Amino acid sequence: MTIIATPSLADLTVGDVVAEGTFPLTRDSLVHYAGASGDFNPIHYRDDVAVSVGLPGVLAHGMLTMGFAVQPVVDWAGDPGRIVDYQVRFTRPVLVPADGEAVVTVVAKVGALDTDAGVARIDLTVSSGEVTVLGKAQARVRLV
Amino acid sequence: MSVNPELQGRVFPPVAPYLVGREKVREFARAVFSTNPVNLDPEAARAAGYADVVAPPTFAVVVQEATLAQLLAEPDAGIDFTRVVHGDQRFTFSRPIVAGDELTATLRVASVKSLGGHSMVTAVSTVVDAAGAHVVTATSTLVVRGDE
Numbered sequence: 001m002t003i004i005a006t007p008s009l010a011d012l013t014v015g016d017v018v019a020e021g022t023f024p025l026t027r028d029s030l031v032h033y034a035g036a037s038g039d040f041n042p043i044h045y046r047d048d049v050a051v052s053v054g055l056p057g058v059l060a061h062g063m064l065t066m067g068f069a070v071q072p073v074v075d076w077a078g079d080p081g082r083i084v085d086y087q088v089r090f091t092r093p094v095l096v097p098a099d100g101e102a103v104v105t106v107v108a109k110v111g112a113l114d115t116d117a118g119v120a121r122i123d124l125t126v127s128s129g130e131v132t133v134l135g136k137a138q139a140r141v142r143l144v
Numbered sequence: 145m146s147v148n149p150e151l152q153g154r155v156f157p158p159v160a161p162y163l164v165g166r167e168k169v170r171e172f173a174r175a176v177f178s179t180n181p182v183n184l185d186p187e188a189a190r191a192a193g194y195a196d197v198v199a200p201p202t203f204a205v206v207v208q209e210a211t212l213a214q215l216l217a218e219p220d221a222g223i224d225f226t227r228v229v230h231g232d233q234r235f236t237f238s239r240p241i242v243a244g245d246e247l248t249a250t251l252r253v254a255s256v257k258s259l260g261g262h263s264m265v266t267a268v269s270t271v272v273d274a275a276g277a278h279v280v281t282a283t284s285t286l287v288v289r290g291d292e
Contacts, residue, residue, distance in 0.1 A: 032174070036168075036176075039209075062230050063233070067201075071176060071178050071179075074180050080240055081198055081240040083201045084236070084237050086235050087234035088234075089231065
């Protein structure tokens with residue numbers, strides 16, 4: 001197995017990009033997440049229901065976007081247990097077409113370093129089609 | 145119907161314990177596009193010092209969900225779930241969730257605020273393990289849209 005070296009706090013500078021990711025979402029992704037999470041709100045898989053409540057179409061679960069957006073940070077840190085705090089604001093929906101994909105990109109940058117606590121705050125920019133979809137997306141990562 | 149301001153400060157009874165299954169963790173990990181072996185492979189998790197596979201950070205929402213269902217079902221809450229939008233979400237961990245954990249979540253309504261015709265309900269679910277030790281606190285702000 002691959003042992004991923006844990007990044008060291010001393011090697012980081014505020015503003016460094018530490019990880020990036022690209023996530024193409026399809027309706028299959030939404031159905032998979034619905035089953036895995038237990039969130040079966042039909043606005044995430046039925047166009048007729050989404051339109052009937054005034055939405056432009058089927059949207060990705062906000063919690064799905066929150067869920068994958070932190071994965072590049074997890075891989076950078078090497079161990080999901082190093083994420084000690086993670087927060088987001090849901091600012092814009094991600095519309096997922098029936099016959100294509102919505103591509104969501106993640107850029108993770110060092111936002112702040114707390115050397116006393118041994119924690120780096122990693123700020124995520126999460127965008128779909130040039131607009132950000134999450135606000136104040138921050139993961140606090142315990143490092144050495 | 146508007147949200148009952150007296151909900152603020154209310155603490156709900158703990159929900160039934162949630163037993164974290166290895167295959168559920170792996171299924172959830174794949175659904176959030178995790179490729180991390182500590183999420184997926186028990187051997188890799190053990191090599192990293194865990195008893196079994198580690199859940200992705202947002203798996204905590206699966207455990208939290210029953211507490212939010214309790215809130216929406218509260219007879220005097222005045223929360224019309226068809227008008228609820230998820231505003232923000234936070235997880236604060238003492239340790240990660242690991243397959244085999246038996247977790248119990250307790251909901252407290254931290255605040256109820258009115259803002260421009262909408263209500264904002266902040267729900268804090270505290271999750272402890274079978275020994276009663278804190279694992280994670282999940283905080284959700286639900287925006288309940290007012291009548292148009």
